[in-house]
Amino acid sequence: MRRLLMPVFMAAALLTAGVAPSYGPGGEAARRGANAAGRLAGHVERLEVRVLDVLPHDPQAFTQGLEISGRTLYESTGLVGRSSMRSSPLGGGPTTRVELPAPLFGEGITVVGSTLWQLTWRNGIAVRRDARTLAELRRVPYRDEGWGLCHQRKRDRLVTSNGSSRLTFRDPESLAKTGEVEVTAEGRAVMHLNELECVGDIVYANVLFSDRIMRIDANTGAVTGEIDAAGLLGAEERPRSAVLNGIAAVPGTDQFLLTGKLWPKMFRVTFVPRAWS
16 A cells, blocks of 8 residues: 655546546446446456556556546655655646655545545545645544545545445545445455545445455445456566556546556556456
8 A cells, every 4th residue: 555656647548538427437328337237136247457548657656546537637646755646637748746745645535626635544634635736725634544535426425445345435524434334245345445436326446465446336335346457567567566556537438547556657448348257
């Protein structure tokens, strides 16, 4: 669960970043497809990634949070003394960057209206920022380890992870806990839930120490799909890179950006049925 980064480089391939439909990427069709995948009790659909484009990514970036809002890509990085919050336009352009002073360790992020929340790992605080300038607006107590974070806009609630098998729901203004759910796949708890991405009632979660992404029904905690993202980096890149961590839905599409801690590349992908599942 640790990360670091420099400017976020974006590619002109991401041209379709408008306002996301009410059910997130892919709209109503994506929602129906995700729900159908988990309709059978305990069924987990096996998926893999189809790479559509390869984008440059700062190889010094210990990525902790990744999110697209409108036409802006946001990225949070970790490690004490090297944590930061960054934003850049989709399609390229200058990057806005602010540093988190030691001993803060940057973690998950999400945009809420005109502001942005950035968690910290074990510092006991969350930072609220102006989403345009990234300027710090205030700090609030956060009585948990900060890992992943995303915003369910329709329900107007935050979803957070702490490395366990639980997703915790929080008030988007105060971060007060409002509920939680245990994440299970075929009846077994799924541990090490990390970076999160909310798409309607679905939450996508990186699983630390693996190349897996879980597609979770946030209402029940049931995993409806398991995505195998292995093989994105070449053998020569793996020794200098850390774990997969960073997932951002591309608004108005069924596509996602994926990257990892210290990865030199970012990938624009779709999730498709695994060929041998």
